[in-house]
Amino acid sequence: MRSEMAKLVPWSALAPPWRHRMLATIMLSSALVAATIAFGPSDVSGVYPAKFWLDKAHWRAMADVVLAGDSRTYRALSPAHMSHILGNIRILNFGFASVGYSPQYLAAIQEVLDPVSPRKVVVLGVTPYSLTPKASRRNDFTENRLRPPRSTLDDILIPVVFRLEPMSLRKIPLPFVGASHYYEEFHPDGWVASRRVPERPGEAVGIYNGIFKGNTVDPRIQEGLVDQVGRWSRSGIRVYAFRPPTCQEMIDVENKRSGFDERALAAQFEAAGGTWLNADQTAYHTYDGSHLRRDAALTLSEDVARLIRRSEVISGQIQTQ
Amino acid sequence: MLFNSVEFLVFLAVFFVAWPFMRRTNNWRWLYLMVVSFFFYGWWDWRYLFLLSGAGLNDYFAGLGMVKYPSLKRLFMGASIAGNLGSLMVFKYLDFSIRNVNGALGLLGVESRIPLAHLILPVGISFYTFQSLSYTIDVYKGKLQPTRNPLHFFAFLSLFPQLMAGPIVRAYDLLPQLMKWNKPTEVQRWDGLRLILYGYFKKVVVADNLAPLVNAAFGATDFVDSGAYWWVVMISFAFQIYCDFSGYSDIARGLAKWMGYEFILNFNHPYISSSIREFWTRWHISLSTWFRDYVYIPLGGSRCGAARSHLNMWITMVTAGCWHGAAWTFAIWGGLHALYLSAERLTEWPRRLSAIPGGRHLATLIIFVLVLVSWVFFRAQSLSQAGYILGAMFNFANFEAGAVTARIALPALVFLGLIALRQLYFHLRLDKVSLGLGWVDQVAHAAFLALVLWSCVFLRGPGSAFIYFQF
Numbered sequence: 194m195r196s197e198m199a200k201l202v203p204w205s206a207l208a209p210p211w212r213h214r215m216l217a218t219i220m221l222s223s224a225l226v227a228a229t230i231a232f233g234p235s236d237v238s239g240v241y242p243a244k245f246w247l248d249k250a251h252w253r254a255m256a257d258v259v260l261a262g263d264s265r266t267y268r269a270l271s272p273a274h275m276s277h278i279l280g281n282i283r284i285l286n287f288g289f290a291s292v293g294y295s296p297q298y299l300a301a302i303q304e305v306l307d308p309v310s311p312r313k314v315v316v317l318g319v320t321p322y323s324l325t326p327k328a329s330r331r332n333d334f335t336e337n338r339l340r341p342p343r344s345t346l347d348d349i350l351i352p353v354v355f356r357l358e359p360m361s362l363r364k365i366p367l368p369f370v371g372a373s374h375y376y377e378e379f380h381p382d383g384w385v386a387s388r389r390v391p392e393r394p395g396e397a398v399g400i401y402n403g404i405f406k407g408n409t410v411d412p413r414i415q416e417g418l419v420d421q422v423g424r425w426s427r428s429g430i431r432v433y434a435f436r437p438p439t440c441q442e443m444i445d446v447e448n449k450r451s452g453f454d455e456r457a458l459a460a461q462f463e464a465a466g467g468t469w470l471n472a473d474q475t476a477y478h479t480y481d482g483s484h485l486r487r488d489a490a491l492t493l494s495e496d497v498a499r500l501i502r503r504s505e506v507i508s509g510q511i512q513t514q
Numbered sequence: 515m516l517f518n519s520v521e522f523l524v525f526l527a528v529f530f531v532a533w534p535f536m537r538r539t540n541n542w543r544w545l546y547l548m549v550v551s552f553f554f555y556g557w558w559d560w561r562y563l564f565l566l567s568g569a570g571l572n573d574y575f576a577g578l579g580m581v582k583y584p585s586l587k588r589l590f591m592g593a594s595i596a597g598n599l600g601s602l603m604v605f606k607y608l609d610f611s612i613r614n615v616n617g618a619l620g621l622l623g624v625e626s627r628i629p630l631a632h633l634i635l636p637v638g639i640s641f642y643t644f645q646s647l648s649y650t651i652d653v654y655k656g657k658l659q660p661t662r663n664p665l666h667f668f669a670f671l672s673l674f675p676q677l678m679a680g681p682i683v684r685a686y687d688l689l690p691q692l693m694k695w696n697k698p699t700e701v702q703r704w705d706g707l708r709l710i711l712y713g714y715f716k717k718v719v720v721a722d723n724l725a726p727l728v729n730a731a732f733g734a735t736d737f738v739d740s741g742a743y744w745w746v747v748m749i750s751f752a753f754q755i756y757c758d759f760s761g762y763s764d765i766a767r768g769l770a771k772w773m774g775y776e777f778i779l780n781f782n783h784p785y786i787s788s789s790i791r792e793f794w795t796r797w798h799i800s801l802s803t804w805f806r807d808y809v810y811i812p813l814g815g816s817r818c819g820a821a822r823s824h825l826n827m828w829i830t831m832v833t834a835g836c837w838h839g840a841a842w843t844f845a846i847w848g849g850l851h852a853l854y855l856s857a858e859r860l861t862e863w864p865r866r867l868s869a870i871p872g873g874r875h876l877a878t879l880i881i882f883v884l885v886l887v888s889w890v891f892f893r894a895q896s897l898s899q900a901g902y903i904l905g906a907m908f909n910f911a912n913f914e915a916g917a918v919t920a921r922i923a924l925p926a927l928v929f930l931g932l933i934a935l936r937q938l939y940f941h942l943r944l945d946k947v948s949l950g951l952g953w954v955d956q957v958a959h960a961a962f963l964a965l966v967l968w969s970c971v972f973l974r975g976p977g978s979a980f981i982y983f984q985f
Contacts, residue, residue: 403735
C-alpha cells in the first residue's frame with residue numbers, strides 16, 4: 194500500500210513531520226531575521242558606530258583644529274557648524290566617552306593635528322571627571338586605540354554586526370511607560386548629535402553623585418595637562434579650553450564632590466599660554482542632566498567658535514575685514 | 515570557547531560538516547571527538563590541556579590496573595582520588611585554605627603570613643574531575659569494565675558539549691553510546707534543535723538581561739535598604755542562575771542529540787518543586803545524583819539509623835556546597851539545604867501541606883522562598899553582605915517599592931515576568947495539555963521556535979560567560 198502511494202504522491206509528502214517542522218523553523222526564523230535587518234527601526238544614523246570609534250582613534254595629521262574631551266565634548270561640538278564661524282579650515286572632534294587627560298590621550302591629540310598646518314589649534318573640553326584617575330586608566334579611547342586600524346574585513350563585518358545589534362525593549366511602547374528612544378547621529382567629523390525621547394533631566398546627576406567616591410580630581414593629572422598646554426603654546430599651537438556646559442544640578446554636584454576648582458585651573462591654563470573660554474554654563478539644554486541636546490549643541494558650537502574667533506582677532510592671529 | 519560566541523558557531527559548523535565522515539569507525543570517531551574537544555578546551559588556555567590529559571591518563575591507567583591487579587584495587591582507587599581531588603584542592607581551595615590559616619594565625623598573634631598562590635582556576639575542572647572519578651569508582655565497584663582504548667576513554671572524558679559545565683555524564687552511560695555511531699533520527703534532530711534554541715534563549719535573552727541588575731545590586735558601594743528591591747533582585751538571581759545553567763545544559767543535550775547521543779536531563783523545572791527533596795531531584799540532577807551515589811550512599815545513606823542518616827545528609831550537602839566554590843558562603847548554602855532537608859524528614863510538612871486543598875501551591879511557594887534565602891548566601895560576596903541582604907528582605911517595615919522602579923530597568927522586569935509565567939505554565943501542568951490540532955500545531959511550534967531564535971539575536975543581553983564556568 195505504501196509503495197503504491199509513493200508512486201502517486203511526492204516523497205516529501207510521506208516524509209515524517211519533524212523534517213517539515215525543522216525546515217519551517219529555519220525558513221521562518223531566517224525570514225524574521227532578514228526582515229528585521231532590512232526594516233527594523235534604528236535610533237542610530239550616520240556612520241556605523243564601530244567604524245566611527247575605530248577610525249577616530251587612529252586619526253593622524255588630518256586637522257587644523259582638534260576638539261578634545263569626553264562625552265560632553267563629542268556630543269556638544271559640531272565641527273561643521275564651527276567652521277561656519279572659523280572659516281574653511283579642517284576641524285575634527287576627537288572626543289571619547291569617559292576619556293581622561295592622560296599623557297597618552299594628550300599625545301594622540303597632537304598627532305591628529307596636521308604638522309604642516311599654518312594654524313594649529315587645540316580646543317579642550319575640561320570636565321572634572323576628565324581629570325580623575327579612573328578616566329585616565331580605561332575608556333573608549335584606550336580600548337579603540339588598542340585595536341588595529343580598520344581593515345577590509347572590518348568593512349564587511351561592521352555593517353553586518355551593526356544590523357545584528359540587540360534592540361532595546363524600551364523602544365516598544367509599553368503600557369504605562371511608553372517608548373523610549375536615544376537618537377544618535379554619528380558624523381564623520383567626530384560629532385555625535387544626540388537627543389532622547391522622553392528626556393531624563395536628572396538621570397546623570399544621580400549617577401554623578403557616586404562617581405567621585407574615591408575618584409576625585411588628581412592634581413598630577415591637572416599638572417600634566419597644564420604642562421602640555423605650555424609645550425603646545427611654546428611650539429606655536431593655540432590652545433583653548435572651557436568647561437562644557439551642563440545643568441545647574443550637575444555643576445553643584447561636581448563642585449561639591451570632585452575637588453575641581455575651575456578658577457584655579459583657568460589661571461594655571463592662562464599662565465601656561467592657553468586661553469580659557471568662559472562659556473555660559475547653564476544656557477544650553479541637556480537631555481539627561483549632562484549632555485547637550487542636538488539643537489543646543491549646534492548653538493554651543495557656534496558660540497565657542499565665536500569666542501575663539503574673537504580671541505584670535507584680539508591676539509592678532511586673524512585679521513578682520 | 516563560550517557557547518554564546520561567534521567562534522563557537524564557526525567551530526560547530528566545521529565539526530558537523532566533518533562528523534558524518536569521521537564517525538563511521540570507532541578509532542576515527544573517538545580520535546575526532548578527542549581532537550575537537552581538546553581544541554575546544556584549549557581555545558581558552560592551551561596549557562590546561564596538560565592538566566586534563568594528566569588527570570585522564572591517571573584514571574585510564576587506574577581503571578586498567580584495577581582489573582589487571584585486583585589485589586591492588588585500593589591503591590589504584592587511591593591514586594585516582596588523589597589525582598582528581600588533589601588537583602581540585604590545589605587549583606580551587608589552596609588560596610581559600612591559606613586565607614583561613616592566615617586568619618587563624620592572626621588570631622593567635624602570629625605576625626608572618628603564608629603568601630597566596632594566585633592560581634587561575636581551570637575552566638570545567640570541577641566537572642571533568644567528577645566525571646573521571648565516576649569512571650574509576652564504577653570500575654572499582656565492578657559496575658563497569660574499563661575501556662582498553664585511550665581514545666575511547668578521552669572521547670568520553672573530554673566530549674566538548676559537556677566538558678566545561680556538565681551535565682556530569684556517567685561512564686556506564688556514555689562509554690557504550692560511544693561504541694556505536696548513531697545517525698541521529700529525525701526526532702533527535704528536532705528535539706536537539708528545540709533544546710539548543712531554548713538553551714540559547716534562556717542564556718542570552720533571560721540570564722544575560724537579568725545579570726546587569728543582579729551584578730549592580732551585589733556590587734553597589736551604597737547598600738539599598740529596601741525589602742522590595744532585594745526580593746526583586748533575589749528572584750532575578752534565582753532565574754538568572756537557573757536560566758544560565760539550565761540553558762548551558764540544554765545546549766549540551768541538544769548538541770549531543772545532533773551527534774546521535776543522549777545526555778542525562780540536568781534540570782527539570784526545579785522551581786515548581788513542592789518540597790526540598792523534590793527540588794534536589796530537579797536541580798542539577800547530574801551533580802545531586804553523583805553526590806548521592808558516591809558520597810551519601812557510601813557513607814551509609816539512610817541505612818544506619820535516623821541520626822546517622824541526618825549526619826550523612828549534612829556531610830553530603832555541605833560538601834556539595836563547597837564544590838561550588840571556595841568560600842564559607844557556599845558551605846552555608848549547602849548547610850541551609852541540609853537544614854531544610856532535615857526539617858522535612860522530621861516533620862514531613864510538605865506532604866502534610868500538599869494533602870489539603872491548595873496546599874501544593876502553597877508548599878511550592880514556600881519552597882521557592884526557602885531556596886531564595888539560600889541563594890543569598892550563594893551569590894553574596896561575603897557573609898556580612900548576606901546578612902545585610904537578608905535583614906533587608908525580612909524587614910517588612912521598610913518595603914519601599916520606589917527603590918525598585920528607580921534602580922531596576924523595565925526590560926529586565928519584562929524578562930523576569932516572562933520566565934516567571936513560564937514557570938507557572940509548568941507548575942499548572944499546561945505542558946501536558948495537547949490541543950490535537952495536527953498541522954496547525956506543527957506550524958505554531960515552528961513559528962514559536964523561529965521567534966525564539968529571533969529573540970536570541972535581537973533581544974540578547976550584554977554577553978557574559980556562563981556562571982557555572984567559575985566552578
